[in-house]
Amino acid sequence: MSRTRTSIVDIARAAGVSKSTVSLVLQGSPLVNEKTREKVNALIGDLGYVYNRGAANLRQAKSKIIGIVVNDLTNSFFAELAVGVDMVVQSAGYVQFLAHSGESVDRQRQVIASMRENGIAGLILSPARGTEANDIKPLVDSGIPVVVVVRNLPGARVSALLSDNYAGAKSAVRHLVGLGHRRIAFMGGFLDTAVSADRVRGYRDAMTEAGIELNDNFIIHSAPSRAGGVAAVERMMVFAERPTAALCFNDAVAFGVCDGLRSNGIEPGKGFGVIGFDDVIEAKTAVPALTTVSVDPQGMGQRAAQLLLKQINAGQTDQETLVTSVRLVVRQSCGAPVRQLEEMA
Amino acid sequence: MSRTRTSIVDIARAAGVSKSTVSLVLQGSPLVNEKTREKVNALIGDLGYVYNRGAANLRQAKSKIIGIVVNDLTNSFFAELAVGVDMVVQSAGYVQFLAHSGESVDRQRQVIASMRENGIAGLILSPARGTEANDIKPLVDSGIPVVVVVRNLPGARVSALLSDNYAGAKSAVRHLVGLGHRRIAFMGGFLDTAVSADRVRGYRDAMTEAGIELNDNFIIHSAPSRAGGVAAVERMMVFAERPTAALCFNDAVAFGVCDGLRSNGIEPGKGFGVIGFDDVIEAKTAVPALTTVSVDPQGMGQRAAQLLLKQINAGQTDQETLVTSVRLVVRQSCGAPVRQLEEMA
DNA sequence: CTAATTAATTGGAACGTTCCAAATTAGTCA
DNA sequence: TGACTAATTTGGAACGTTCCAATTAATTAG
Numbered sequence: 042m043s044r045t046r047t048s049i050v051d052i053a054r055a056a057g058v059s060k061s062t063v064s065l066v067l068q069g070s071p072l073v074n075e076k077t078r079e080k081v082n083a084l085i086g087d088l089g090y091v092y093n094r095g096a097a098n099l100r101q102a103k104s105k106i107i108g109i110v111v112n113d114l115t116n117s118f119f120a121e122l123a124v125g126v127d128m129v130v131q132s133a134g135y136v137q138f139l140a141h142s143g144e145s146v147d148r149q150r151q152v153i154a155s156m157r158e159n160g161i162a163g164l165i166l167s168p169a170r171g172t173e174a175n176d177i178k179p180l181v182d183s184g185i186p187v188v189v190v191v192r193n194l195p196g197a198r199v200s201a202l203l204s205d206n207y208a209g210a211k212s213a214v215r216h217l218v219g220l221g222h223r224r225i226a227f228m229g230g231f232l233d234t235a236v237s238a239d240r241v242r243g244y245r246d247a248m249t250e251a252g253i254e255l256n257d258n259f260i261i262h263s264a265p266s267r268a269g270g271v272a273a274v275e276r277m278m279v280f281a282e283r284p285t286a287a288l289c290f291n292d293a294v295a296f297g298v299c300d301g302l303r304s305n306g307i308e309p310g311k312g313f314g315v316i317g318f319d320d321v322i323e324a325k326t327a328v329p330a331l332t333t334v335s336v337d338p339q340g341m342g343q344r345a346a347q348l349l350l351k352q353i354n355a356g357q358t359d360q361e362t363l364v365t366s367v368r369l370v371v372r373q374s375c376g377a378p379v380r381q382l383e384e385m386a
Numbered sequence: 387m388s389r390t391r392t393s394i395v396d397i398a399r400a401a402g403v404s405k406s407t408v409s410l411v412l413q414g415s416p417l418v419n420e421k422t423r424e425k426v427n428a429l430i431g432d433l434g435y436v437y438n439r440g441a442a443n444l445r446q447a448k449s450k451i452i453g454i455v456v457n458d459l460t461n462s463f464f465a466e467l468a469v470g471v472d473m474v475v476q477s478a479g480y481v482q483f484l485a486h487s488g489e490s491v492d493r494q495r496q497v498i499a500s501m502r503e504n505g506i507a508g509l510i511l512s513p514a515r516g517t518e519a520n521d522i523k524p525l526v527d528s529g530i531p532v533v534v535v536v537r538n539l540p541g542a543r544v545s546a547l548l549s550d551n552y553a554g555a556k557s558a559v560r561h562l563v564g565l566g567h568r569r570i571a572f573m574g575g576f577l578d579t580a581v582s583a584d585r586v587r588g589y590r591d592a593m594t595e596a597g598i599e600l601n602d603n604f605i606i607h608s609a610p611s612r613a614g615g616v617a618a619v620e621r622m623m624v625f626a627e628r629p630t631a632a633l634c635f636n637d638a639v640a641f642g643v644c645d646g647l648r649s650n651g652i653e654p655g656k657g658f659g660v661i662g663f664d665d666v667i668e669a670k671t672a673v674p675a676l677t678t679v680s681v682d683p684q685g686m687g688q689r690a691a692q693l694l695l696k697q698i699n700a701g702q703t704d705q706e707t708l709v710t711s712v713r714l715v716v717r718q719s720c721g722a723p724v725r726q727l728e729e730m731a
Numbered sequence: 732c733t734a735a736t737t738a739a740t741t742g743g744a745a746c747g748t749t750c751c752a753a754a755t756t757a758g759t760c761a
Numbered sequence: 762t763g764a765c766t767a768a769t770t771t772g773g774a775a776c777g778t779t780c781c782a783a784t785t786a787a788t789t790a791g
Contacts, residue, residue, distance in 0.1 A: 046447075046528070048747055059771045064749060074769060089524065094503045095440040095449075096747035099776045102391075104440075106504065114472075115667065120465045127459075127486050131493070136500045139484035141472050148476070155481045158439045159451065179434060183391070268671045300673035322460065326613045328645030393777055404741045409779060419739060441777035444746045 046091065052084045067092065098160055107349060108138040108156040109165040110149060112192075116266075116293065117321045118338045119167060122190065125342020126165055133350055135162070142169040150176055157185070163349045165342075167191045170233055186352035190345045193235050193362075200352065201362040202345045206236055206318075209334035209367040210243025210288060211250075213316045216332075216369055217286045218251045220376060222314055226259040226284035228273040229294030237265075237290060240318065244288055265290050270297020271304075278305055286314030286375070292321045292333055299329075299374065314375040329373035336367050391436065397429045412437065443505055452694060453483040453501040454510040455494060457537075461611075461638065462666045463683045464512060467535065470687020471510055478695055480507070487514040495521060502530070508694045510687075512536045515578055531697035535690045538580050538707075545697065546707040547690045551581055551663075554679035554712040555588025555633060556595075558661045561677075561714055562631045563596045565721060567659055571604040571629035573618040574639030582610075582635060585663065589633055610635050615642020616649075623650055631659030631720070637666045640676055644719065659720040674718035681712050 049067070053060040058077060065073045066081045084090075098104045109126050111119040123139055130137050138156055142149035149169045153176075156164065163186040166177065174196035181187050187199040194201070217225050227244045230237040241260060248255055261276055263269035270289065274297075277283060289295035295317030299309040309315045310329040317324060320335035344365070352359075394412070398405040403422060410418045411426045429435075443449045454471050456464040468484055475482050483501055487494035494514045498521075501509065508531040511522065519541035526532050532544040539546070562570050572589045575582040586605060593600055606621055608614035615634065619642075622628060634640035640662030644654040654660045655674040662669060665680035689710070697704075 046747095050747080060748085061750085061771055061773095062769085065770085068749085072769065077769085089528070091499075091528070092503045093444075093505070093747050095443050095505050096776090097749070098440050099438075099444060099747080099778085100749040102776080114459075114465050114469050115462065117460065117462055117465070120459050120462070123484075124459050124486050124488075131485070131497065136483065136497070136504060137485060138481065139468075140476070140482060141469055143469075152476065152481070154436075158437045159481060160438065160440050183434070183436070266671075267668050271671055271673070296668075297671065300671065304673045323612055323641075326611075326616060326642065326645065328616070328649045391777095395777080405778085406741055406743095406780090407739080409777095410740085413779085417739065422739080438777050441746090442779070444748085444777080445779045447746080 046093075047088050048090075048093070052081060052088055052090055055084050055088065056081050104160040104162045105135045106138055106159065106161045107135050107163045107165065107346075107353075108140070108153070108161040110140045110142055110152055110156075111167045112142050112144050112149075112169045114139075114141040117323070118291065118293075118319050118336075119191075121321065121338040122167065122342040122345075125339035126346045127342075128339075129343050129346040129350070133346075135350075144169045146171050146176065153177065153180060157183075161185065163187065163353045165190060165345050165349055166194075168194055186349055188345050188349045188352070190341060191236065195235075198360055200348055200360045202341060202348060203362070203364050204336045204341065205364050205366050206239035207243040207246075209318065209336070209369070210240040211247040212369045213288045213318075213332075213334050214244055214247035215251070216371065217288070217314055217316065217375065218247070218253070220286075220314065222286040223253055224256075224259070224282065224284040224286075225253070226261060226277060226287040228261045228277075228287045228289050228298055229263050229269050230265045230290030231262050240288075240290060259284055263294070265294060267293045267297035267300070270294040270299075271301040272297075274298055274301025274305065284313075286316075288316045288318075290318060292317035292319045292324050292331060295331055295333065295374070296323070296327065299327075299331075310374045310376050316369075316375050320370055324370075325372070327374075332372045332375035333370055334367050335370045336365075341365065391438075392433050393435075393438070397426060397433055397435055400429050400433065401426050449505040449507045450480045451483055451504065451506045452480050452508045452510065452691070452698075453485070453498070453506040455485045455487055455497055455501075456512045457487050457489050457494075457514045459484075459486040462668070463636065463638075463664050463681075464536075466666065466683040467512065467687040467690075470684035471691045472687075473684075474688050474691040474695070478691075480695075489514045491516050491521065498522065498525060502528075506530065508532065508698045510535060510690050510694055511539075513539055531694055533690050533694045533697070535686060536581065543705055545693055545705045547686060547693060548707070548709050549681045549686070550709050550711050551584035552588040552591075554663065554681070554714070555585040556592040557714045558633045558663075558677075558679050559589050559592035560596070561716065562633070562659055562661065562720065563592070563598070565631075565659065567631040568598055569601075569604070569627065569629040569631070570598075571606060571618075571622060571632040573606045573622075573632045573634050573643055574608050574614050575610045575635030576607050585633075585635060604629055608639070610639060612638045612642035612645070615639040615644075616646040617642075619643055619646025619650065629658075631661075633661045633663075635663060637662035637664045637669050637676060637678055640678065640719070641668075641672065644672075644674075644676075655719045655721050661714075661720050665715055669715075670717070672719075677717045677720035678715055679712050680715045681710075686710065 049063045050060045053063045140152040146169050165188050167190050189201045261273045263273045302309045317331045317333035320333045324331040324333050394408045395405045398408045485497040491514050510533050512535050534546045606618040608618045647654045652658050662676045662678035665678045669676040669678050
C-alpha cells in the first residue's frame with residue numbers, strides 16, 4: 042500500500058543516524074554501538090522495512106541465489122533431488138531458483154539465460170536429453186560455478202556428481218543370477234543418455250561374467266516411465282522363451298513392469314523377479330516392496346548443493362567429478378527369500 | 387573470468403553511442419534508428435553482455451520473478467502443480483522462485499521473507515499445515531499479490547484457487563453406491579486440514595443421502611501417503627464386518643490401499659472397490675487403473691499462475707476465490723463394468 | 732533558404748545498497 | 762588538562778539500469 046517501500050535511509054532518518062550506520066547494523070557488524078543497534082533494529086520492525094537484496098547485489102556482485110534446473114520435476118527422483126538441494130541451500134542462507142526444462146534443450150537454454158540475468162551465484166543442472174557442453178559454455182566462461190548432476194556433460198568444464206550406474210546394474214544382475222535366474226531382461230530407457238548406456242553396459246558385463254549368453258531381444262527399450270514399463274512387459278509377453286526376471290532402467294519403469302506382469306496374471310516377486318533403480322520413496326512401501334539400486338536422490342541433491350556452495354565460497358572453479366557409489370537394497374520384488382540380506386537403514 | 391561484468395556503458399562506448407540509446411535498444415523501443423539498433427545488437431552478442439535484471443528492478447520497482455512455495459514437493463500432486471505454474475510463468479517472461487516448506491510453518495515464513503527480499507512480483511502459496519492468515523499478512527499488506535492454492539487460508543485478504551472437494555467426494559461415494567456397495571469406508575488423511583474435512587463431509591453427506599447409516603469406524607485416519615494407505619487397510623482387516631469399498635483421501639493413499647489389500651489376498655477392483663482423489667499421472671497407468679476424482683494439478687497450477695499474473699498486471703488486488711469443479715474419472719479400481727462411463731480425455 | 736516538424740540521441744538524476752576514507756566522539760593515561 | 766588511542770559514525774562515490782527533459786540531427790513545408 043505504501044507509495045514507496047521504506048528504505049535504509051528512512052530508518053536512518055527515523056533513528057537520527059546515517060544510512061551507513063544502518064547498513065552496518067544490517068550486516069551485524071561489531072563496529073556499531075549496542076544502543077544504536079537496538080534502536081535501529083526496533084525501527085526496522087516498526088516501519089516494516091524489508092531488505093533489498095537486489096540493490097545490495099548491485100554493489101557487491103555476489104548474490105545469494107542459486108539456480109537449479111531439472112529435466113523432469115514430475116519424476117519423483119528429480120523432485121526429491123530438488124528437495125535435497127533446497128535443504129542445504131536454504132540453511133546456508135541462499136534461496137533457490139528452480140526451473141523445469143521438460144527435457145527441452147531450448148527451454149533449458151532460456152531458463153539458464155534468465156537465471157543469469159537474475160544474477161545467480163551458481164547453478165545445479167540436471168541436463169535435458171541432448172544437452173551439449175556448448176549450451177552452458179557462456180555461463181561457465183563467465184566464472185559462475187556449475188555442478189552437473191545425474192547426467193554427465195562430457196567436455197564441459199564443470200563439476201559433476203554422478204552415481205555409479207555401471208556398478209549398480211552389475212550388482213543387481215549378479216544378485217538375480219545368484220537367485221538362480223538365467224534369462225534376465227533389461228527393461229526401459231533409451232540409449233540416448235549416458236545413464237542408460239552405463240546401466241545397460243553393467244547389465245551386459247554382469248551377464249557375460251556369469252557365463253550367460255547375451256540375447257539382444259532381452260534388452261527392451263521403452264519410455265523411462267511407468268507407462269514404459271507396462272509397454273515393455275507387453276512386448277516381452279510375445280516371446281517364445283520369456284525372461285524370468287528383469288532389471289529395470291529406473292523405479293518408475295519397475296513399477297510399470299509390476300503392473301504389466303499382474304495384468305498378465307504373473308505376480309511380481311513370485312513368478313518373476315523385478316529390480317528397479319534409484320530407490321524413490323515409494324519403493325519401500327510398494328507391494329511387493331521393490332528391490333532396487335539405491336541412489337538416494339535427496340542425498341545426492343544435498344551433496345550437489347554442498348559441492349556448489351564450496352565452489353562459490355572458494356572462488357576458484359576447479360572442477361571435480363564425483364561418482365557416488367550405490368548399493369542394492371533387497372526387498373521383495375526380486376523374489377529373494379526374506380531372511381536374506383535385510384535392508385539396513 | 388572477466389574482471390568485471392560488461393555493462394550497458396561498455397557496449398555504449400564500443401558502439402560510439404550513449405548508454406541511454408543502448409537501454410532503448412534493450413527494451414525494443416521504436417525510437418531508435420534501425421542502423422544503430424543493429425550495431426548495438428551485434429556488439430551485445432560479441433561482448434557477451436548479459437542484462438542485469440537486478441539493476442533494472444532497482445530503478446523500476448517491478449520484478450519479473452514470481453515465487454511459489456509448496457508444502458511438499460515430494461508428493462507428485464504438488465510437483466505437477468509446480469510444473470503447471472512454471473509453464474505459464476515462463477512463457478509470460480517471468481521466472482519462478484520455488485521453495486518447499488515441508489509442512490513447516492517456520493520454514494515457510496523464512497522462505498517467504500527471503501523471497502520478499504529478493505523482490506518477487508507475486509506469490510503462489512500452497513500453505514503448510516497450520517498456516518494462519520497472519521503469517522502472510524505483512525506480505526499482502528505491502529501490496530504484493532498472493533494466490534493461495536489447494537488449501538484455503540480463511541481471513542487472509544488473498545485470492546484462492548481451490549477444488550470442490552466436497553462435491554468430488556460426494557460423487558465418488560454415489561458412484562460406489564450405484565455399484566451396489568453399502569459398507570463404504572473413507573481412508574487416509576487427518577482432520578487437520580480443510581481439504582480433509584471437506585472430503586469427509588462429502589463422504590458423510592452422500593452416505594446419509596443414500597440412506598446408509600454412518601459407521602464411524604469406517605472413517606480410518608492415517609498419513610496421507612502410500613504408507614498411510616497400507617496402514618489403513620491393516621486397521622480395517624480386524625473389523626468383524628468389513629467394508630467392501632473405500633474412498634481414499636488422495637491417490638497416494640489409494641495406491642497404498644491397493645498394496646495393502648493385495649498383501650491380504652484381496653484384489654483391488656475385484657473384491658474391493660477403491661477410489662482415489664487428485665488424478666496424478668500414475669493413476670491412469672497403474673494396474674488396476676485407478677478410479678479417482680480428477681483435480682488436474684497441472685491445470686490448477688496454470689490457472690493459479692494466470693490469476694496471479696492478471697493481478698500483477700492489473701495492479702489492483704481485488705481478491706477472488708475460485709472453486710474449480712472436479713470430475714470422477716472411472717477406471718478399473720472401483721470395479722465398475724468397463725463398458726460404463728469410459729474416460730473422455 | 733528558413734522555419735517548423737519529426738526522428739534520434741543524450742546527459743544526468745534516481746533507485747537502495749555497500750564500501751572507503753575521513754571525521755567525530757569517547758576513553759585513557761600521564 | 763592535553764595528547765593519544767580506541768570506538769563509533771558518517772558523507773560521498775560506486776554498482777547497472779531506467780526515466781525525463783533537453784539537445785541535436787534529419788526531414789519537410791513554405
